[in-house]
Amino acid sequence: MSDKKGFMGLAALAAAGAGAAMLMKKTREINEEENLHVKETTANYRNTERGKHDKNSKGIYYSNGNYEAFARPEKPEGVDDKHAYIIGSGLASLAAACFLVRDAQMPGDHIHILEAMDIAGGACDGIFDPSRGYIMRGGREMENHFECLWDLFRSIPSLEKPGASVLDEFYWLNKHDPNYSLCRATVNRGQDAHTDGKFNLSQKGCMEIMKLFMTKDEDLYDKTIEDVFDDEVFDSTFWLYWRTMFAFENWHSALEMKLYFQRFIHHIAGLPDFSALKFTKYNQYESLILPMKKYLEDAGVDFQFNTEVTNVIFNFKDGKKIATAIECKVKDVEQGILLTENDYVFVTNGSCTEGTIYGDQNHAPNGDAEVRTSGVWSLWKNIAAQDPSFGHPEKFCSDISRTNWESATVTTLDDRIIPYITNICQRDPRTGKVVTGGIVSCQDSKWLLSWTINRQGQFREQDPKKVCVWVYGLFTDVPGDYIKKPMKDCTGKEITAEWLYHLGVPVEQIDDMAENSAVCVPTMMPYITAFFMPRTKGDRPDVIPDGCVNFAFLGQFAETPRDTVFTTEYSVRTAMEAVYGLFGVDRGVPEVWGSVYDIRELLDSSVKLMDGKSPLEIQLPGPLNALKKPLLNVVKGTVVEKVLRDHDVLKDYM
Numbered sequence: 001m002s003d004k005k006g007f008m009g010l011a012a013l014a015a016a017g018a019g020a021a022m023l024m025k026k027t028r029e030i031n032e033e034e035n036l037h038v039k040e041t042t043a044n045y046r047n048t049e050r051g052k053h054d055k056n057s058k059g060i061y062y063s064n065g066n067y068e069a070f071a072r073p074e075k076p077e078g079v080d081d082k083h084a085y086i087i088g089s090g091l092a093s094l095a096a097a098c099f100l101v102r103d104a105q106m107p108g109d110h111i112h113i114l115e116a117m118d119i120a121g122g123a124c125d126g127i128f129d130p131s132r133g134y135i136m137r138g139g140r141e142m143e144n145h146f147e148c149l150w151d152l153f154r155s156i157p158s159l160e161k162p163g164a165s166v167l168d169e170f171y172w173l174n175k176h177d178p179n180y181s182l183c184r185a186t187v188n189r190g191q192d193a194h195t196d197g198k199f200n201l202s203q204k205g206c207m208e209i210m211k212l213f214m215t216k217d218e219d220l221y222d223k224t225i226e227d228v229f230d231d232e233v234f235d236s237t238f239w240l241y242w243r244t245m246f247a248f249e250n251w252h253s254a255l256e257m258k259l260y261f262q263r264f265i266h267h268i269a270g271l272p273d274f275s276a277l278k279f280t281k282y283n284q285y286e287s288l289i290l291p292m293k294k295y296l297e298d299a300g301v302d303f304q305f306n307t308e309v310t311n312v313i314f315n316f317k318d319g320k321k322i323a324t325a326i327e328c329k330v331k332d333v334e335q336g337i338l339l340t341e342n343d344y345v346f347v348t349n350g351s352c353t354e355g356t357i358y359g360d361q362n363h364a365p366n367g368d369a370e371v372r373t374s375g376v377w378s379l380w381k382n383i384a385a386q387d388p389s390f391g392h393p394e395k396f397c398s399d400i401s402r403t404n405w406e407s408a409t410v411t412t413l414d415d416r417i418i419p420y421i422t423n424i425c426q427r428d429p430r431t432g433k434v435v436t437g438g439i440v441s442c443q444d445s446k447w448l449l450s451w452t453i454n455r456q457g458q459f460r461e462q463d464p465k466k467v468c469v470w471v472y473g474l475f476t477d478v479p480g481d482y483i484k485k486p487m488k489d490c491t492g493k494e495i496t497a498e499w500l501y502h503l504g505v506p507v508e509q510i511d512d513m514a515e516n517s518a519v520c521v522p523t524m525m526p527y528i529t530a531f532f533m534p535r536t537k538g539d540r541p542d543v544i545p546d547g548c549v550n551f552a553f554l555g556q557f558a559e560t561p562r563d564t565v566f567t568t569e570y571s572v573r574t575a576m577e578a579v580y581g582l583f584g585v586d587r588g589v590p591e592v593w594g595s596v597y598d599i600r601e602l603l604d605s606s607v608k609l610m611d612g613k614s615p616l617e618i619q620l621p622g623p624l625n626a627l628k629k630p631l632l633n634v635v636k637g638t639v640v641e642k643v644l645r646d647h648d649v650l651k652d653y654m
Contacts, residue, residue, distance in 0.1 A: 217258075222535065
C-alpha cells in the first residue's frame with residue numbers, strides 16, 4: 001500500500017512537473033510573442049506633431065496660447081455665396097453673427113437674425129419700464145479665463161471709449177476697481193455671519209468633494225447632487241457659498257456640479273469673498289448686448305424682430321441632415337423660408353428665461369408658467385421630434401417646481417434704506433465703484449434670500465440718487481420670515497419688506513419704507529435652472545449634430561466638452577464652435593482653461609478647501625497612513641518637495 005502511495009506520489013509529481021514545464025513553455029511563447037509585438041510596435045513608432053491640430057468630426061480643433069489667439073483666419077472658400085439664418089438674438093446668437101462677420105468674413109447683409117421679441121439680448125436684459133420701474137432678471141459674473149468671450153469682445157468697439165474695445169474698457173475698469181466682498185452672508189437680521197473666508201468642511205466632506213472631482217462623467221449620468229453628497233457637505237459654509245452663488249439645488253445634476261468644480265478649480269480661494277469675479281460697468285444689456293448689436297448693424301446685418309420661428313424642417317438623405325425650410329410667424333402671420341445647402345441655420349434651443357412672469361410693486365408675478373405652445377421650448381421639441389441626435393428637451397422643461405426661482409429689482413426712492421445697506425456692505429453705494437462685491441446671502445432666510453448691488457448707476461440714464469438692488473430667492477414656495485407668504489405669491493412691496501427685515505430695519509418701519517422708499521419689480525422664471533437638471537449623454541444635442549451640413553445648435557442646452565452652463569462663456573463658446581465647424585474657419589477654438597490639469601492649482605485648491613490644512617493631514621484608512629512618511633522621504637530634496645512646500649501642502653512640521 002505504501003509503495004502504491006509512493007508510486008502515485010511520484011506520478012503526481014511527474015504530472016505536476018510536466019504541467020509546470022508545459023506552463024513555462026507556454027509562458028515563454030507568450031512572452032516571446034509579446035516581445036515581438038512590442039518590437040514591431042516600437043519599430044513603427046515615429047515622434048511627430050503632425051496631425052496634432054487636425055479638425056475633429058465637427059470641423060473644429062481646440063488650441064491654447066497666443067499663436068492661435070492672435071492669428072486671423074483666412075476667408076473660407078465660397079462664403080460670399082452663403083447666407084445664415086440665426087434664430088433668436090440672445091448672447092449666443094449675436095456671438096454667432098459676430099464670428100460670421102469677423103472670422104468667416106461673410107457679408108453682413110447675408111446674415112439674418114430672426115427674433116420673436118421687439119428687442120435683442122435674450123436673457124441678458126436690463127431695461128426701464130415706465131409702468132413698473134427698472135428691471136434686471138439677472139446679472140453676469142465673469143472671470144479672467146472666459147477664453148472665447150474675451151476673444152470675441154477684443155473685437156467689439158466700446159460705445160463709450162473711442163478707439164477702445166469692450167474688453168479694453170472692462171479690463172481697465174476691473175484693474176482700477178477690483179471686485180471683492182466685505183460681507184458674504186448675514187444672520188439675525190443684518191448681522192455679519194462671520195463666514196470669514198472659511199469653508200468649514202469636515203474631513204469626510206472634503207473627501208466627498210474629492211471623490212466627485214475624480215468621478216467619470218458617465219458615472220454621473222442622471223444622478224443628483226444628493227446622490228453624491230450628504231450632510232457633511234450640505235451643512236458646511238462651502239455649500240452656502242456654492243448654492244447661493246451658482247443657484248444649485250440639492251436635486252440638480254451631480255455631473256454639472258463636478259464640471260463646475262473642475263472648470264473653476266483655479267478660483268476656489270476666491271469663492272468666499274468673490275475676489276475671483278469681475279463685473280461690467282452697467283447692466284449686461286447696455287455693457288454687452290448693445291455694443292454687439294451696433295457692431296453687427298455697422299456690418300449690415302439684417303435684424304428681423306417680431307419674427308417667431310416655430311420649426312426647422314429637415315431632409316435626411318445618405319447620412320446627411322439638411323435643413324430645408326424655416327417655419328415662422330411674422331407679426332402672427334405664418335410664413336416660410338425655403339433653404340438650400342448654401343443657407344445655414346443656427347438655433348438657440350431652450351431658454352432659462354422663457355415664460356418669465358412679471359409682477360410690479362402691487363402685483364405678484366402670478367400666471368401661467370407652463371411651456372407655451374409658442375416659444376423656444378416648443379421650437380426645440382418640434383426639431384427634436386425629427387431625429388434623436390437633436391436632444392431631449394423634456395428632460396429640462398418638465399418640472400418647473402425644480403427649475404424655478406424668482407428675482408426682483410428693488411430701486412430706492414430716497415435715503416432711508418441706504419444706511420442699512422452701508423452697514424452691511426461697508427461701502428457707499430453711490431460712488432460708482434464696487435458696492436457689495438457680489439451677493440450677500442441671508443443665511444437664516446426661509447426663502448434663502450440673497451441680494452447684490454453692482455456699480456451704480458446700473459443704467460446709463462439712472463438717477464444718481466437712486467440705487468438699483470438685485471434680490472433673488474432660491475425657495476419660492478415657502479412662507480417668509482416677515483411676510484408669511486411664499487415668495488412666488490408676493491407683490492414687489494412685500495418682497496421689499498422681507499428684504500428690509502433681513503437688512504435689520506426696525507419692524508415698525510418696514511411697511512412704510514417698503515411702500516414709500518422703494519419700488520420693486522419681481523420676475524418669476526420657471527426655467528431659470530432648467531440646464532441644471534440631471535441628464536445623460538444625448539439629452540443635450542451636440543453643437544453640430546452628426547450628419548448636419550447646414551445646421552447647428554447654440555447656447556446653454558447645446559453640448560460642448562468640459563465647459564459649464566449658466567455662463568456667458570458657454571453661450572459664446574457654442575457660437576464659435578458652430579461657426580468655425582460649419583464654415584471651415586481654420587483657426588483653433590480656445591480650449592476650456594486647463595487649470596484642472598495644473599498640479600499647482602490642484603494643490604492650492606486642496607489646501608484652500610481644507611481651510612489651510614494640508615491634504616497630507618487627512619487620516620487615511622488602515623496601513624495607508626503609514627505610507628506617508630516613506631513617500632515624503634522619497635521626494636525629499638527634489639523639485640517635488642519644492643512644489644509641495646511652495647503650495648503649502650508640505651508644512652514645516654512634516
